[in-house]
Amino acid sequence: MAAEGVGGRLQRYRAAPWWPAAATLVIAELGRGAALLVPITFSDPNGVDPFLARLSVASLLIAMPSLFVPRLQAARPILLALASVATTYTLLSAGPQILFDLFGSRSGSFDAQIFWSSVAQALGTLLIAFAAWRTVAPEWRPSLRMRHLGLGGLAAGVIGSAVLIGLGLALPAGVLGRVALQPVALGRDFPLLGPANALQAFSQEVQFRGLLLGALERTMSPRWANVCQAAVFGLAHLAISYGGPEAPFVPITFLVGLAFGWLVRRTNSLWPAVIIHAVADIALQFGIVQGLYGF
Amino acid sequence: MASDRRRRALTAVAAVWIGTGALLIASAPAQAADAWWTPVALTGTAITQVSAIGDTIMVRTGKGAMLLSTDGGRTFATAPADATFPPISIVTAGSQRWEIDSAGRVLHAASTAGSSDSVIDPGSPDLGPGADLIAAPAALPGVVVAASTNGTVWRRGQDGDWKQALLLLPASLVQGVPRITSITAFTEPLSEAIYVSTDGYAVLISTDGGDDWIRAGPGLPDSVSSLSADAGRRAVYAATSDGLFEHVLQVLPAPPAYQDAALVWRWIGIGAVTLVASVLVLLALVRLLPRRLEA
Numbered sequence: 001m002a003a004e005g006v007g008g009r010l011q012r013y014r015a016a017p018w019w020p021a022a023a024t025l026v027i028a029e030l031g032r033g034a035a036l037l038v039p040i041t042f043s044d045p046n047g048v049d050p051f052l053a054r055l056s057v058a059s060l061l062i063a064m065p066s067l068f069v070p071r072l073q074a075a076r077p078i079l080l081a082l083a084s085v086a087t088t089y090t091l092l093s094a095g096p097q098i099l100f101d102l103f104g105s106r107s108g109s110f111d112a113q114i115f116w117s118s119v120a121q122a123l124g125t126l127l128i129a130f131a132a133w134r135t136v137a138p139e140w141r142p143s144l145r146m147r148h149l150g151l152g153g154l155a156a157g158v159i160g161s162a163v164l165i166g167l168g169l170a171l172p173a174g175v176l177g178r179v180a181l182q183p184v185a186l187g188r189d190f191p192l193l194g195p196a197n198a199l200q201a202f203s204q205e206v207q208f209r210g211l212l213l214g215a216l217e218r219t220m221s222p223r224w225a226n227v228c229q230a231a232v233f234g235l236a237h238l239a240i241s242y243g244g245p246e247a248p249f250v251p252i253t254f255l256v257g258l259a260f261g262w263l264v265r266r267t268n269s270l271w272p273a274v275i276i277h278a279v280a281d282i283a284l285q286f287g288i289v290q291g292l293y294g295f
Numbered sequence: 296m297a298s299d300r301r302r303r304a305l306t307a308v309a310a311v312w313i314g315t316g317a318l319l320i321a322s323a324p325a326q327a328a329d330a331w332w333t334p335v336a337l338t339g340t341a342i343t344q345v346s347a348i349g350d351t352i353m354v355r356t357g358k359g360a361m362l363l364s365t366d367g368g369r370t371f372a373t374a375p376a377d378a379t380f381p382p383i384s385i386v387t388a389g390s391q392r393w394e395i396d397s398a399g400r401v402l403h404a405a406s407t408a409g410s411s412d413s414v415i416d417p418g419s420p421d422l423g424p425g426a427d428l429i430a431a432p433a434a435l436p437g438v439v440v441a442a443s444t445n446g447t448v449w450r451r452g453q454d455g456d457w458k459q460a461l462l463l464l465p466a467s468l469v470q471g472v473p474r475i476t477s478i479t480a481f482t483e484p485l486s487e488a489i490y491v492s493t494d495g496y497a498v499l500i501s502t503d504g505g506d507d508w509i510r511a512g513p514g515l516p517d518s519v520s521s522l523s524a525d526a527g528r529r530a531v532y533a534a535t536s537d538g539l540f541e542h543v544l545q546v547l548p549a550p551p552a553y554q555d556a557a558l559v560w561r562w563i564g565i566g567a568v569t570l571v572a573s574v575l576v577l578l579a580l581v582r583l584l585p586r587r588l589e590a
Contacts, residue, residue, distance in 0.1 A: 014585045023583050031576030035569040043561040047553065054569045061573035071581050173466045174517070177510060179496040183459040184450070184506040287464070289499065291510045292331060292548055 018220045020074035025216070025228055028075075028082055029235060032058050036239055051094035052086065055239060059086040067135060077136045077215035084128040084207045085236055092121040092200065111192040118196040118203075125203040129211055142214025144206065145264060149271040156267055157275030164280050168287070178287045186286050197285050201277035208233045208257065209264040209273050217265075226261035233257030256280075332498075332514035335368040335532070335539045342534035346380050347525040353378060354534060367528070368539060384427035386439075388482045393431050393439050399423040401441060401451075418457045420449050432480035434487045438504040442475040448491060450505025460505040466495050476520050483526040486544055490531055492519035498533065502547070515540055 004012075013019050035058035039045045045054070063079040066072035072079075095117025099107040107113055132142060173179050208229050216225035234254030260273040341357030352364045353374055363374035384395040392404040394413060401419035404412050416439075423444030431439045439451040440460065448461035463472050473495025480489045490511075491499045497512025497519055512519075521534040533540040553561065 010583075014583070020584050024580060027576055027579045027583070031572045031579075034572040034575075038568045038572070039561075039565045042564050044553075045565065048558065048561045049565060054565050057566075058569045058573045058576075061570070062576050065577055069581070071584060071586065072577075074584060075580055169465070170468050172470075173464055173496070178464055179510065180464055180499065180508065181462045182506070182508055183462065185508075188506070289508055289510050292513060 018224070021078060021216055021219045022228070024075035024078045025232070028062055028079060029232065031062060032082065032086070032239075033235075051090045051097075052239065053090055053094070056083075056087040056090040059083040073137070074140065077132050077140055077142050077218075078212065080128055080132045080136075081142070081207060081211035081215055082232070084125050084211055085204075085232075087128075088121040088124040088203055088207070089236075089240070091124050092117050092203075095120055109192075111189055111196075115192040115196040115199075118199040121203045122199045125206050129206055132211055132215075136215075140215070140218055142211050142218070144210040144214055145268055145270045146206075146210065147269075149269050150267070153267040153269040153272045154275075156263060157272035160263065160272060160276040161279035164276060165283055168283060177289055177291060179289050181287065182289070190286065193285055194282055197281040198278040201281045202274050205260070205264075205270055205274045205277055208236075209260055210270055213261050213264065222265055226258060226265065229261055230254050230257030233260075330514055331511060331545075332533065332540045332542050334514075334537075335541045336364070336371060337362075338538040340538055341536045342520065342539055344380055344521045345523045345532045345534040345539060347523045347528070347530070347532045349525065349527040352523075352532065352539070353380065354539060355380070357536075368532075368541070382427075383477070384429060386429050386431050386482065388431040388433040388480075389436060389484075391431065391436065393429055395422060395426050395429050395441060397424065399426040399444065401429070401439065416451065416455075416457075418455065419451070420457055422449070428475060428478045430478040430480040430489055431482070432484075432487055432489055432504075433482050434484040435504050438489075440478055440480070440489050440491070440501070440505045442478060442491075446472060446475055448475060448478070448505070450501075452504060460501070461491065461499065461508055463493065463496065470495075477522040479522040479524045479531065481524045481526050485526055485529060490522050490524065492522045492533065494518045494520065498522070 032055055035054050036045070036052070039049075039054065059079075059082055063076075063083040066076040066079045096107075096110060096113035099113045099116060108116075129144060133144075136142070168176060168178060212232060213225055213229040216228050220228065231254060234250050234257060237253040238250045260277065263276075264270055264273050337354070337356075342354045343357055344355040346353045350365055350367045352368050352371075354362050354364075354371070356362065361374035361378055362371040363378060364371045386393050390406055392406075392413070393416075394402040394404075396402055399422035401416045401422070402413040403416040404414075406412065420441075420443060422441055426442065426444045428442040429439065430441075435453065437451065437453040437455065440448060441451075442448050446463055447459055449457055450460035451457050463475070465472050473493040475491060476494050477492040478489065480486075487502050487504070489501045489505060491501075491508075493499070495517055496510065497515045497517050498510075499508045500511040501508045515533060516535045516537045518536040519533050520536070523532045524530075525532065529544040531542045531544075533542070
């Protein structure tokens with residue numbers, strides 16, 4: 001074994017069925033990470049590119065060739081999943097600005113702009129999921145698990161939501177910033193931001209536990225597939241919040257990703273995770289008082 | 296052959312060095328924001344009350360001692376025996392006077408000439424006997440924020456409509472809800488901010504008349520007993536469990552805005568990094584993924 005060189009080991013790994021998926025994930029994340037982080041050395045990415053357009057462009061530049069280059073066929077479902085995460089996030093975060101630029105004061109309130117941006121994010125996600133479904137060979141095609149929600153799945157969603165809110169209340173208020181409710185803002189914002197948060201949660205579940213987990217588990221063991229999607233879920237949150245006050249919470253998002261992936265596999269349905277994720281996002285939206293420097 | 300390869304490698308290294316150097320030279324140094332709260336005096340001493348007018352600052356310590364500073368807080372001496380704090384249940388902003396009476400009702404006088412024309416403000420809540428926390432920012436005529444004895448913060452909109460504005464949440468499952476200890480705002484039209492102090496969540500501020508709040512305590516201990524806004528020095532003073540702190544009026548933190556040339560160069564750099572990272576990913580995938588695939 002010791003005499004086996006790196007080249008020999010590489011040859012052996014490349015014959016393993018999990019290799020294309022694992023290599024794709026690692027290399028694509030390294031490249032996206034470079035596109036995201038290297039500009040910090042000479043620029044102020046938060047000020048220049050607050051909507052992470054660079055991440056979306058990199059994801060598209062990497063994913064598009066996989067549709068045409070036969071050698072990249074095995075990478076296609078994973079690259080499409082990663083592209084769905086980045087591009088639709090940019091769509092969501094830049095949406096209000098785009099709507100205002102297009103329609104001016106007719107674009108509605110900021111809440112309405114966020115709602116329509118969330119609709120666009122969900123539609124964009126479904127469009128990429130459809131593209132993955134149509135362009136990926138059946139043996140590589142991700143299982144989205146969107147067809148059914150049994151009584152057990154519904155119960156899991158409700159109980160999971162209650163557990164998550166209980167945990168949020170058990171943690172010291174200062175850690176999360178859940179120091180107060182703002183009744184005026186709640187009454188004003190909930191009709192549009194409540195559904196917007198639910199749509200965002202739906203989009204993320206389709207991206208991570210639908211497309212990505214579904215693609216990875218075609219070639220990996222369920223456990224490793226879940227670990228990998230949770231790692232990308234954590235890294236995605238780091239991409240949004242690196243350098244910010246919420247960066248220490250990224251490890252928590254990895255654990256949450258693991259739990260959601262386990263739940264989706266256990267119930268064979270995406271919907272329990274969608275329910276819990278939506279409740280968590282709504283609770284974060286309305287139970288957290290923002291700080292001076294963000295979350 | 297070997298020298299040709301070496302020449303190419305040296306050219307590539309030189310190009311990378313020159314490019315990185317140019318980008319670093321073109322980038323502007325980041326500027327740190329001013330501290331939001333800074334300690335003024337009496338560090339290590341618990342202070343329960345503060346009142347500031349110009350260079351005169353009076354505080355009461357946790358042990359009951361009254362201290363007076365006439366040099367903006369640089370030095371403190373024992374206050375004269377007849378020194379008293381101004382009442383906090385009365386606030387005058389412009390020609391408007393607002394007061395909480397002993398029964399906990401909000402009285403309004405459209406003129407500051409005398410107290411005889413004070414009337415109960417229509418629609419104002421019953422704050423409870425003993426309630427005495429009230430503020431009215433002169434920059435938002437008609438807006439009033441007051442706290443009831445049960446800890447609810449109410450706000451009066453410019454249209455005269457009273458609504459619940461802030462409900463503090465428990466600090467944890469075993470700790471209770473922190474108390475609202477003080478409310479203040481500038482009685483000259485310097486700022487629209489309203490400051491609420493608590494004995495567990497430091498300071499919260501609202502800049503839209505009490506509808507939305509943010510945590511604004513960076514630099515402060517969690518326990519803040521009293522606030523005093525001094526228009527003369529454009530500062531808010533906080534009496535805390537660890538001395539006296541000061542916040543000088545400043546704009547809320549926001550991303551920097553770059554001028555045309557700086558923005559263009561930053562975008563060119565970010566675009567170049569994105570392109571290079573994407574190409575490298577594709578090359579690595581093409582090179583590493585196996586030609587023959589097996590599901």
